[in-house]
Amino acid sequence: MDVALVYNVKKEESVDASSVAQPSSQNQQTTHTHIQLAPSADAFAEWDTIETIHAVRDALSLRHTVSLIEADDNAFDTLKTDRPDIVFNIAEGRFGASREAQIPAMLEMLNIPYTGSDPLTLSVCLDKSRAKEILSYYNVANPKFAVISSLSELQSLIFPVPAMVKPLFEGSSKGIFNSSLVHSQEELVKQVKSVVEEYGQPALIEEFLPGREFTVAMLGNGAELKVLPIVEIKFDSLPSGVNPIYSYEAKWIWDQSSNPLEIFECPAKLDDNLKTAIENLCRNTYNVLRCRDWSRIDVRLDKNGRPNIIEINPLPGILPKIEDNSCFPKAARMSGLNYSQMLNTVLDAGLKRYHLL
Numbered sequence: 001m002d003v004a005l006v007y008n009v010k011k012e013e014s015v016d017a018s019s020v021a022q023p024s025s026q027n028q029q030t031t032h033t034h035i036q037l038a039p040s041a042d043a044f045a046e047w048d049t050i051e052t053i054h055a056v057r058d059a060l061s062l063r064h065t066v067s068l069i070e071a072d073d074n075a076f077d078t079l080k081t082d083r084p085d086i087v088f089n090i091a092e093g094r095f096g097a098s099r100e101a102q103i104p105a106m107l108e109m110l111n112i113p114y115t116g117s118d119p120l121t122l123s124v125c126l127d128k129s130r131a132k133e134i135l136s137y138y139n140v141a142n143p144k145f146a147v148i149s150s151l152s153e154l155q156s157l158i159f160p161v162p163a164m165v166k167p168l169f170e171g172s173s174k175g176i177f178n179s180s181l182v183h184s185q186e187e188l189v190k191q192v193k194s195v196v197e198e199y200g201q202p203a204l205i206e207e208f209l210p211g212r213e214f215t216v217a218m219l220g221n222g223a224e225l226k227v228l229p230i231v232e233i234k235f236d237s238l239p240s241g242v243n244p245i246y247s248y249e250a251k252w253i254w255d256q257s258s259n260p261l262e263i264f265e266c267p268a269k270l271d272d273n274l275k276t277a278i279e280n281l282c283r284n285t286y287n288v289l290r291c292r293d294w295s296r297i298d299v300r301l302d303k304n305g306r307p308n309i310i311e312i313n314p315l316p317g318i319l320p321k322i323e324d325n326s327c328f329p330k331a332a333r334m335s336g337l338n339y340s341q342m343l344n345t346v347l348d349a350g351l352k353r354y355h356l357l
Ligand SMILES: Nc1ncnc2c1ncn2[C@@H]1O[C@H](COP(=O)(O)OP(=O)(O)OP(=O)(O)O)[C@@H](O)[C@H]1O
Pocket: 143, 164, 166, 170, 171, 172, 173, 174, 176, 206, 207, 208, 209, 210, 213, 244, 245, 246, 247, 298, 300, 310, 311, 313
């Protein structure tokens, strides 16, 4: 098969995509550990490093002929000319709340098969409030929330604390800092202002779920959908005194591949009832949001110990090195799939949907 890998590469590296990349964590070292990050400090946190892109290419090349297409202004023309048999899509997109839909929408227009979720699901999942509205309709548990689009709405806002304040449509913990967990109306207002002003988008305020946190890798479709071994995020590995949340600092600053945090436990230690409850919750979520081929779903327990959905990542992070603490590859490894087998399973799931396998 001719497979085109379509990607966005982290900006500081896109100048010379053929060079050997530095580990992803090294790109983050200049950021600060508090809220006052320079606006661009986490601007490309969700894009992939050239190291990841090359690792995915190498993995798929074991079975296919693989070309690389950057998801830039030329992508549509290149796809139209090249017409690969299938696209392996890891592109996060360029601008706006529907950016993850851009490449899949082009591929649908060109009638080229691709892996992963369709434009609608990608857009819905990136806008956390839209995803929560659908989940709520289907009675899938998720924390209570409010959306604040402009600072004028703050005057009439009453929301119980403790609460989490997050940008409405970001990922990779962009805009989620230790200070995003607020304990007073004053802190709440400050955080909402900082999200609206610094990220130029609405703020999502959520009931804070105080319990254990898990992330769940999902692989396949329909009757073949697999829930991979559940990963627990262990907050006792964070520096003492910080909030028990998987913040930008926890993901990109306190955890370095040269000095990794022991933050994940996989498989999570769970009794059978809780394990089944989490698996069922994630299967329901995957199905009602019409996810395809793969996704990673974040779950947290509420004050009664009931699992709730925090968010859905239909384009999960896939750092290739074991020491880079990346949840989807970790769960896959635990299930017996190495990096290459994991990616080829995603590709095969896509090929089967199009009856190409
Ligand atoms: N309602 C909540 N209650 C408790 N903790 C929360 C809540 N919402 C977010 N968090 C904490 O903040 C972290 C980041 O939030 P979230 O997963 O929504 O952000 P993200 O940037 O989309 O993440 P990812 O890197 O997985 O894409 C969560 O892993 C969790 O630790």
